[in-house]
Amino acid sequence: MEEGFYYVDAAGKRQGPFGINQLRGLISPNTLVWTKGMTGWVPAGQIPALAQIFPVATPAPSAVPQKKGANVGLIVALVLAVVVALAAVGYIVYSNHKKQQEPIQETYTESTEEQPVQEDKGYTGQHHLLGNISQYPIAMDIYVDADGNISGQYTYTKHGYSMDIDGTYSSDGHIFIQEREPRQGLVTGVFEGDREGDVVRGTFTRTKDGQQMHFILNE
Structure with a gap:
């Protein structure tokens, strides 16, 4: 075999030989490869010489810690909301209690019009x-x-x-x-x-x- 790396493609066929730079984009770290001097086929990611052709994953940015001041503002807003809600409930309870304590005043309206009465009907x-x-x-x-x-x-x-x-x-x-x-x-x-x-x-x-x-x- 010629010097260089051989690899097994997705169909299970052997391809090669290829130089290291030629393998860029053709294989992944899990692709089985072999070259002269190796005793068997191994994943490409285990061969230090091929590590340079695989992209290095960029670490995800760490979450920006919230400012302490923002947490304090949120707590203050929640406390104010609870105070307002309790005040509204208290006002409603007080109003209802006050209404119950007030004497009931009945209004009577006397009609000045004479209502027709026919005693023989008895069912008007x-x-x-x-x-x-x-x-x-x-x-x-x-x-x-x-x-x-x-x-x-x-x-x-x-x-x-x-x-x-x-x-x-x-x-x-x-x-x-x-x-x-x-x-x-x-x-x-x-x-x-x-x-x-x-x-x-x-x-x-x-x-x-x-x-x-x-x-x-x-x-």
């Missing part, structure tokens, strides 16, 4: 009724004026949809209520019944097929 004003149409639970908010006209809204509490209503309430306790604008696909109809004390009982007639169901409302 705003009413909140709870009840059901057969198996459908409902809630009804109605207003009965002095002339017996009903306006308001009722809600199917199970499904959560509501409808505006109009109707009449007569002096003998008879109630007639219907949806202002019936909507398709919903259980709509007409209420007709009579009041007995705080309870209204009657029949709900479904719009789409005329089926009648009993309803009961408790004031």
